[in-house]
Structure formats: C-alpha cells, structure tokens
Amino acid sequence: MHPTTEAELAQIIQDARAPLQITGGDTHRFGPAHGAALSTGGLDQISIYEPGALTLVAGAGTPLAQIEQMIAAEGQCLAFEPAHWGGILGRSGAPTLGGIIAGNISGPRRVIAGAARDCALGVRFVDGTGRILKNGGRVMKNVTGYDLVKLLAGSRGQLGVITEVALKLLPRPETTASLILRGLDVGQAIAAMSAALGTAFEVSAAAYLPDAGEVALRVEGFEASVVYRAQELRDLLGKTYADIDLIDDTASQDLWRGIRDVRPLMGLDGDLWRISVKPSDGIAVAAALKGAPYLMDWGGGLIWAVLPAGHDLRPALNGIDGHASLLRADDATFNALGALPPQNAVLAELTRGIAQKFDPKGLFQPQKAA
Amino acid sequence: MIPDQTRLAMTALTDLLGDRLSTGPSVLAIHGRDEAYSTPALPDAVAFPQDTAEVSAIMKICHQYNVPVVPFGIGTSLEGHVIPTHGGISIDTSRMTQILAIHESDLDAVVQPGVTRVALNTALRATGLMFTVDPGADATLGGMAATRASGTNTVRYGTMRDNVLALEVVLPDGTIIETGSRARKSSAGYDLTHLFVGSEGTLGIITKLTLRLFGQPEAISAATCAFPTVDDAVNTVILAIQSGIPMARIELLDDVQMKGMNLFNPDLNLPETPHLFLEFHGTSAGVKEQVDMFKSIATDFGVSDFQWASAAEDRNRLWQARHNAYYAAKALRPGCDGLVTDCCVPISALAECIAQTKDRIAASGLIAPILGHVGDGNFHLVVLVDPNAPDEIARAKALAADINHLALSFGGTISGEHGVGIGKKPYMAKEHGAAYALMSALKRAVDPKNIMNPGKIVD
Numbered sequence: 001m002h003p004t005t006e007a008e009l010a011q012i013i014q015d016a017r018a019p020l021q022i023t024g025g026d027t028h029r030f031g032p033a034h035g036a037a038l039s040t041g042g043l044d045q046i047s048i049y050e051p052g053a054l055t056l057v058a059g060a061g062t063p064l065a066q067i068e069q070m071i072a073a074e075g076q077c078l079a080f081e082p083a084h085w086g087g088i089l090g091r092s093g094a095p096t097l098g099g100i101i102a103g104n105i106s107g108p109r110r111v112i113a114g115a116a117r118d119c120a121l122g123v124r125f126v127d128g129t130g131r132i133l134k135n136g137g138r139v140m141k142n143v144t145g146y147d148l149v150k151l152l153a154g155s156r157g158q159l160g161v162i163t164e165v166a167l168k169l170l171p172r173p174e175t176t177a178s179l180i181l182r183g184l185d186v187g188q189a190i191a192a193m194s195a196a197l198g199t200a201f202e203v204s205a206a207a208y209l210p211d212a213g214e215v216a217l218r219v220e221g222f223e224a225s226v227v228y229r230a231q232e233l234r235d236l237l238g239k240t241y242a243d244i245d246l247i248d249d250t251a252s253q254d255l256w257r258g259i260r261d262v263r264p265l266m267g268l269d270g271d272l273w274r275i276s277v278k279p280s281d282g283i284a285v286a287a288a289l290k291g292a293p294y295l296m297d298w299g300g301g302l303i304w305a306v307l308p309a310g311h312d313l314r315p316a317l318n319g320i321d322g323h324a325s326l327l328r329a330d331d332a333t334f335n336a337l338g339a340l341p342p343q344n345a346v347l348a349e350l351t352r353g354i355a356q357k358f359d360p361k362g363l364f365q366p367q368k369a370a
Numbered sequence: 371m372i373p374d375q376t377r378l379a380m381t382a383l384t385d386l387l388g389d390r391l392s393t394g395p396s397v398l399a400i401h402g403r404d405e406a407y408s409t410p411a412l413p414d415a416v417a418f419p420q421d422t423a424e425v426s427a428i429m430k431i432c433h434q435y436n437v438p439v440v441p442f443g444i445g446t447s448l449e450g451h452v453i454p455t456h457g458g459i460s461i462d463t464s465r466m467t468q469i470l471a472i473h474e475s476d477l478d479a480v481v482q483p484g485v486t487r488v489a490l491n492t493a494l495r496a497t498g499l500m501f502t503v504d505p506g507a508d509a510t511l512g513g514m515a516a517t518r519a520s521g522t523n524t525v526r527y528g529t530m531r532d533n534v535l536a537l538e539v540v541l542p543d544g545t546i547i548e549t550g551s552r553a554r555k556s557s558a559g560y561d562l563t564h565l566f567v568g569s570e571g572t573l574g575i576i577t578k579l580t581l582r583l584f585g586q587p588e589a590i591s592a593a594t595c596a597f598p599t600v601d602d603a604v605n606t607v608i609l610a611i612q613s614g615i616p617m618a619r620i621e622l623l624d625d626v627q628m629k630g631m632n633l634f635n636p637d638l639n640l641p642e643t644p645h646l647f648l649e650f651h652g653t654s655a656g657v658k659e660q661v662d663m664f665k666s667i668a669t670d671f672g673v674s675d676f677q678w679a680s681a682a683e684d685r686n687r688l689w690q691a692r693h694n695a696y697y698a699a700k701a702l703r704p705g706c707d708g709l710v711t712d713c714c715v716p717i718s719a720l721a722e723c724i725a726q727t728k729d730r731i732a733a734s735g736l737i738a739p740i741l742g743h744v745g746d747g748n749f750h751l752v753v754l755v756d757p758n759a760p761d762e763i764a765r766a767k768a769l770a771a772d773i774n775h776l777a778l779s780f781g782g783t784i785s786g787e788h789g790v791g792i793g794k795k796p797y798m799a800k801e802h803g804a805a806y807a808l809m810s811a812l813k814r815a816v817d818p819k820n821i822m823n824p825g826k827i828v829d
Contacts, residue, residue, distance in 0.1 A: 147531065202656075
C-alpha cells in the first residue's frame with residue numbers, strides 16, 4: 001500500500017484488521033519482516049522551508065538526501081547528522097525523514113548536538129485507530145502537556161505512523177578538522193575521548209577504531225576558531241599521547257561519513273549489534289566482545305559490533321548499565337533473541353498500557369517472523 | 371472538612387513519617403499556592419519524605435485510600451502546578467537534597483529531586499563542569515524536570531528536555547521505575563524519560579534525576595546593546611543565529627521594560643529603548659570572533675550603546691539585573707501585581723507577533739513590559755494590575771487570553787516555558803485538537819485512579 005495523502009493513509013489504518021509493516025525508504029526494518037507493507041514513500045512533500053527561522057516541515061516519505069541537499073544550499077544542516085544504515089544493513093533504498101525520526105537515528109555529532117529526537121520540533125501522525133493527530137509545531141520550546149513528539153520519535157512506528165515532521169536546523173559548520181591519535185588500546189582511547197569532550201574546545205565527535213588503534217576527534221565551526229581549537233587540543237593531548245596527526249576538512253568529512261554509516265564494519269559476516277552504554281563502561285563492553293570486530297562512537301557510549309550469526313551477546317553484558325539491540329540477523333535469530341532487549345515487568349506493563357492507547361488494534365506492535 | 375478516606379491515609383502516614391507529616395496551618399499555607407496568580411487551595415497535610423522508599427510508601431498509602439497527591443519542590447511554579455485543588459497530600463521533596471554522584475568523565479550528575487539548580491552548580495564549581503538550565507527562580511531540579519523548565523541560555527544548551535538523561539519515578543501505585551539509563555542513547559522501548567519530563571506531577575513523582583553537564587567555557591563575554599526598534603533587535607538575533615554564531619544567551623527587553631530596569635536599579639542607567647542582553651561562550655579566540663561577527667550584523671540594524679562585561683563579577687551583575695526583570699517591571703507601578711504571559715512563536719513570526727501584541731497592550735490601557743528569550747521565539751508580558759481593582763484584573767486576563775490566541779494564530783504555542791498547570795488548561799483543546807484527548811487517555815493509562823496531581827494539564 002502506497003498512500004499519497006495523509007487522509008488516504010488514515011483510511012487504510014482505520015480499515016486495517018491485521019498487523020502492518022510500516023516502511024519508508026526500506027533501508028532498515030525494525031525486526032523481522034511481517035504483515036502487509038504500508039509505505040510512507042508517497043508523503044514526500046517539503047511543505048515549509050524557512051532558512052531564516054532554521055525550520056523545515058516535510059512529509060515522512062521525503063528522502064533525507066533531498067532535504068540535506070536543499071538545506072545545504074542555504075548553508076544549513078541537520079545537527080544530529082543522520083546516519084545512512086542501508087549499506088551496513090545490506091539493503092538498498094534511501095533513508096526517509098519519517099524513518100530517521102521513528103528510529104531516532106543519529107550520527108557522531110549526537111555527543112554535542114543531541115539526537116534526531118531533539119531536532120524534531122513537531123510531528124503529525126496517524127494512530128492505530130486511524131485518527132490524524134499532531135503535537136508540537138515549529139516553535140523551539142513548547143511545554144503544553146505531554147511531549148508526544150519525543151514519545152513518537154524513537155518509537156519505531158509502534159505508536160503510530162508519522163506522516164510529517166517539523167525539524168530544527170542549524171547553520172552548517174564553515175569547516176572541520178580532526179585529530180587522529182594513534183597506538184591506543186581501548187582504555188587509553190576512552191580516557192582520551194573523555195578528556196577531549198570535557199575540554200572547552202567543543203569537540204563535536206569522538207570515535208575509536210580498534211583495529212587501527214586510532215581515536216578520531218573532530219572540531220567544527222568558523223575557520224579561525226577551528227584552527228585555534230585543533231591546535232590547542234593537540235597541545236593539550238600531546239602531553240599524554242605521542243602520536244597525533246591533524247587531518248583537513250575534506251579528509252575529516254570523509255572519515256566521519258564513514259563512521260556515521262558504520263563503514264569500517266561493512267562486508268563482515270555475522271550479526272550486527274548496537275550497544276549503548278555510558279562511555280566509562282566501554283572498556284567492559286570491549287572485553288565482553290572477546291575479540292569480535294567493533295567500532296566505538298560517541299566517546300565510547302555507542303559500540304557497533306559484528307558477532308557470529310545466532311550468538312546472543314546480551315548475557316555477556318549483564319551487569320553493565322545500558323542495552324544491546326540487534327540490527328542485522330536472520331529471521332530465526334530475530335525470533336530467538338528479539339531486536340530489542342526484554343524490559344523488566346513493570347516497564348513492560350507501563351509500555352503496554354501506553355501502546356494500548358495509541359494502537360488498540362495492535363497493528364504496529366512488534367511481530368515475530370512467520 | 372477532611373474526607374474520611376484522607377483521615378485514614380493521614381493516620382497511616384503519621385505512623386510512617388511521625389512529625390514529618392505536618393498539618394500546621396503555616397505549612398499548609400506555604401503548600402497551597404505558587405509564585406503567581408492562581409487561586410490558592412490548601413492540602414490536608416504535607417509529607418516530608420527523606421528517600422525514594424518513603425515516597426513509594428506514601429504513594430502506596432494514598433493509592434490504597436484514593437487520596438490525591440501533589441508533588442512539591444520549592445513552590446516557584448507560575449501556573450498553579452503545585453496547588454492542591456482537590457486537597458489531599460502535598461509531598462514536599464525539600465528533605466531529598468543529596469547530590470548522589472558527579473561523573474566527570476561521563477559528563478553527568480545524579481541528584482535527588484530537592485536539590486536546587488544553584489546548589490548543584492555550587493557543588494560542580496571545582497570540576498570545571500556546569501549545569502546550564504537557569505529559570506528565574508532557584509527552583510528544585512525535580513520541579514524543573516516536572517515542568518520542563520528552561521532559562522536564559524536555552525538557545526545554546528537546551529531546556530530540561532535536553533538535559534535530563536534518565537529518571538527514577540514513583541508511579542501512582544507506589545511502584546518505582548527507572549526510565550532511561552546513564553547510557554546516552556535509550557533504545558529499549560519508548561522514551562519514557564521525556565514522557566515524565568514536563569508531565570507536571572500528573573503521572574508520577576520524580577525521585578532521582580540523571581542530568582547532563584557541560585564543560586565550563588574557557589572565556590565568557592556578556593554585553594547589553596540598544597536598538598531603535600524591537601524589529602531591529604529581533605532581526606539582528608535572527609541573522610546572528612542564522613550566521614552560525616553560537617549565542618549562549620540573547621534576551622530582549624522592550625523600551626517599557628528598560629524604563630522599569632532603570633527605576634529598579636538607577637545604577638544601571640541604560641537608554642530606554644529596546645535592548646538585547648547577550649552572552650558569548652567559547653575559547654578566548656572564539657568569543658572574540660563571535661563578538662566581532664555579532665557587532666557587524668547589529669551595526670546594520672542601528673545598534674548603539676554596547677556595554678561589555680567580561681569579569682565574572684560584572685557579568686553576574688548584568689544577569690542579576692535580567693533575573694530581577696519581574697521586580698523591575700513592578701517598579702513601573704509600585705503596589706501592583708504582575709500577571710505574566712508566556713507564548714512562543716516561530717522566530718520568523720516573532721517581530722510581527724510582538725508588534726501586534728504591542729497594539730493590543732495599547733488598546734487595553736494597561737502597562738505591560740515585554741521581555742523575551744528571543745533566540746527561542748519565546749516572550750513574556752508582565753501585565754501590571756492593581757490587585758484591588760477587579761476591572762483591571764479582568765482586562766489583564768482578557769489581554770492575556772488575546773495574546774494566547776494571537777500566538778496560536780502564528781503557529782505558536784500558549785506556553786514556551788511556564789507550563790499548563792491550571793491556568794493554561796482552557797487553551798489545550800485549541801492548541802492540540804484530537805491529541806488532547808489522547809493525552810487524557812495516556813494519563814488514565816498511567817494513573818487510572820487519577821490521584822496524581824489531579825486537575826492539572828488534563829481532566
């Protein structure tokens with residue numbers, strides 16, 4: 001099903017009696033395939049773009065690339081640096097705005113600029129009964145009741161089908177530069193990233209590539225300020241770390257696009273896991289991975305890892321505050337392990353109660369593969 | 371008359387808390403009002419728990435006897451959030467003031483809800499870190515999260531929405547839950563943290579908060595500057611933000627407000643034309659660069675009278691003056707009360723919205739200075755009224771209603787930072803349409819007995 005208006009989409013949901021699989025650009029599925037596909041791809045209009053107000057309103061099916069191109073022409077960007085997961089997930093297609101917001105899919109700059117969720121000022125959505133609803137708007141602050149925008153963002157389509165999103169934009173940094181620290185083990189790497197993120201030099205990304213033993217740190221902004229901050233940071237870290245290189249704008253942009261899209265782990269066989277912890281627990285997670293290939297972003301707070309197919313990583317992470325999601329696996333593994341970790345009984349009950357109000361027919365709830 | 375069920379609950383609560391359940395008239399009175407204009411109402415008793423377990427025990431008792439519960443921080447809300455309109459128990463968190471942990475390398479702090487924002491920053495002084503959200507009052511962090519508070523530097527560092535990483539909450543039946551974790555990205559289920567942030571105590575009581583911290587900037591520079599018109603000031607702000615100047619604070623004060631500022635503090639002695647109060651954060655070189663860029667933009671809009679403050683003492687004086695703006699407004703008409711409005715519009719509509727607002731103030735015959743967090747499109751009127759003149763109060767309320775509808779007509783909201791409480795409830799259906807019914811349904815899902823701060827946000 002491929003509705004081209006919100007009303008048409010609402011009608012489909014009103015009439016639906018069986019679970020639906022909501023799709024956008026088809027770069028990423030939340031769990032295994034199930035149910036009839038309902039695409040938001042037809043809702044692809046950019047209805048408002050006000051560069052002066054740093055806001056844009058677009059349909060959920062609008063390709064992200066189209067939005068990024070349009071705002072780049074005005075010197076603006078999406079602060080949360082949305083990732084393109086199609087490649088690492090082995091899927092074709094192009095990410096859409098709705099999918100990015102429903103999945104709260106944020107890139108390296110999240111450490112300083114917030115998540116996709118934080119850039120969503122307003123949403124329109126259709127709940128499981130076919131009601132068209134809206135929350136928030138184009139204003140930067142709104143404290144009128146429950147924050148349904150934040151609840152919808154990251155809900156993976158389980159509370160409703162997002163049809164339109166109002167986004168907050170930021171001016172695009174004039175230039176970037178990155179420092180590369182070499183020869184670091186994971187403990188040294190996390191210490192270096194924490195130190196860098198805690199400085200006044202506004203480090204906008206911090207990642208660790210364990211195979212190369214490299215930490216990458218990015219600064220962005222006006223040219224003179226970037227030169228100054230990169231140098232100061234280099235001087236400061238140089239007291240502890242011997243081997244530091246500076247890479248320029250072009251190389252830096254390439255590097256961070258790669259980390260954003262998890263390219264260092266591309267082409268490896270196995271299941272793809274995404275682990276969220278507090279940065280200081282990154283060392284414990286690395287130990288639990290027992291030599292499996294991984295990549296660390298967000299100063300150590302986000303860890304991507306490829307494990308042998310069917311292997312359950314979660315028991316090894318017991319006792320570490322955080323959670324591990326399964327992003328790429330076969331249906332049997334998804335059925336056995338679940339894309340998301342199980343919640344405790346109280347939270348599961350609360351979550352069920354909330355979902356029931358949005359989706360009484362259970363059209364959008366996670367399903368197992370047939 | 372205290373209902374029988376409440377009496378039974380109070381007996382059980384006294385067994386639990388001893389003299390930390392109070393029915394003293396002065397204690398009840400303090401917990402029966404907030405800082406603004408809503409009609410006071412007394413709780414039947416006030417409980418002073420010391421930890422999460424006690425909050426949970428209190429909730430279990432109140433749940434058993436169907437007694438309303440109102441969480442209370444320090445009482446600085448502005449829309450009647452903490453007023454026990456249905457009686458019952460006010461739960462005062464002022465004995466839960468421990469800073470449980472400061473994690474310097476993870477840039478977060480874990481606190482009990484009764485810690486105030488100033489107390490947290492005092493504790494952070496030696497660390498080189500800071501907590502940024504700064505509403506006018508030295509509010510409790512629990513209250514700030516519950517009302518999704520913001521302050522003067524939201525344009526750079528965000529509101530409570532952006533700065534609460536995780537919560538511990540006691541639900542209406544006494545169950546204790548943790549939403550989110552200190553892990554930066556919570557992906558296990560819905561974002562419950564942000565459901566509770568801004569829920570105004572209607573879904574549960576916040577008993578522990580994990581808050582985001584920022585590194586203190588290497589250099590800070592603050593300034594005031596004057597503009598010929600509000601339009602010029604607003605257009606400067608728009609262009610400055612659009613140019614990528616990472617402004618830390620940009621506050622607008624109109625000509626009327628500036629007159630009040632000078633009356634309240636004659637040493638200030640600033641021209642009585644629209645002003646921006648500014649602050650720049652960054653490295654020493656970065657701040658200089660930001661200031662130069664800002665000046666060049668502002669010059670095109672006729673800026674004058676730049677006054678700079680870089681030393682901490684001078685900056686504090688400047689921002690203290692801004693934080694005292696409410697009292698300064700009242701200096702325009704001694705003996706009056708101030709009714710504060712709080713709308714927020716898309717920044718592209720801000721200049722036009724303020725222009726129309728000024729027309730309506732003039733038509734009302736009232737004095738109402740304007741001040742705003744212009745970087746966010748949020749502005750307040752302090753409508754000055756004689757508390758003994760019913761006609762004036764009626765006109766002031768009509769003006770406030772008018773401004774709310776005006777904001778909605780510009781695609782804005784009726785509240786940018788003060789919240790709904792009792793005062794803004796009449797506008798909720800108009801702003802949210804069908805989603806307002808969904809909010810009520812959500813409230814019933816979490817609090818089926820409707821004992822958590824009943825009558826606020828939704829019915």
